[in-house]
Amino acid sequence: MRCPFCNSPDTQVKDSRPAEDNTSIRRRRVCPDCGGRFTTFERVQLRDLVVIKKNGRKVAFDRDKLVRSFEIALRKRPVERERIERAVSGIVRRMESSGESEIRSEEIGLLVLEALKSLDDVAFVRFASVYRDFSTTEDFEKIISEFSAKIGRDTDTDGA
Numbered sequence: 001m002r003c004p005f006c007n008s009p010d011t012q013v014k015d016s017r018p019a020e021d022n023t024s025i026r027r028r029r030v031c032p033d034c035g036g037r038f039t040t041f042e043r044v045q046l047r048d049l050v051v052i053k054k055n056g057r058k059v060a061f062d063r064d065k066l067v068r069s070f071e072i073a074l075r076k077r078p079v080e081r082e083r084i085e086r087a088v089s090g091i092v093r094r095m096e097s098s099g100e101s102e103i104r105s106e107e108i109g110l111l112v113l114e115a116l117k118s119l120d121d122v123a124f125v126r127f128a129s130v131y132r133d134f135s136t137t138e139d140f141e142k143i144i145s146e147f148s149a150k151i152g153r154d155t156d157t158d159g160a
Contacts, residue, residue, distance in 0.1 A: 001029060005036035048097055050102045058102070063092060066108070073116055073123040087115040 001011045008031050015028040024043040030036070032127045049061035067151045095103050109131045116124040128143050130133075 001040060003031035003034060003036055004038055006031060006034040008033040012037075048101060051108065052102055052104045054105060061095070061103070063088065066091065066112070069112060069127070070116070070123075073112075073127040074120060077120050077123055079120050079123070083119060089120060091115060 002009055003011050003110070004113050010033075011029045011031050014030050014037075017026055018024075019026045019041055024041045027040045027042065029040060036094075039077070049060050051061050052058055067084065067088050072089060074084065091108070096110065113124065113128060113131060116127050117159055127144060129140065132139070134140060134143075134144075
């Protein structure tokens with residue numbers, strides 16, 4: 001692993017342990033040349049994923065971009081970082097185990113919507129407004145009424 005401070009090609013691992021989400025390994029490293037200390041995270045990657053954008057362009061899947069989407073939707077919402085990491089890891093696992101190496105961006109968006117629906121109502125509406133390209137207040141009213149109707153159905157069946 002290359003040192004981010006002095007670019008030395010050789011660093012030493014001083015400590016390894018599972019990360020909080022148990023889907024990665026956290027490693028503390030030190031550079032023997034400059035003495036710089038830094039942390040890396042290692043994750044199992046079953047296959048390289050490629051995202052097919054709406055315009056047909058193909059780009060490498062970026063887990064960090066998925067995390068940022070969650071963070072933007074959940075900004076100022078009471079959702080713990082660990083729950084976000086679990087949701088992202090779950091989506092990545094589903095995509096990797098699907099058997100496909102190319103995933104349409106629309107499919108990823110639907111997986112994010114599904115995850116956000118279980119994490120936070122406001123974040124779900126925020127993400128849906130961008131994902132579904134809301135342009136009027138009626139678009140918001142429609143998704144909120146759909147969501148409210150679903151919650152009503154869920155609470156009716158819970159009491160039975």
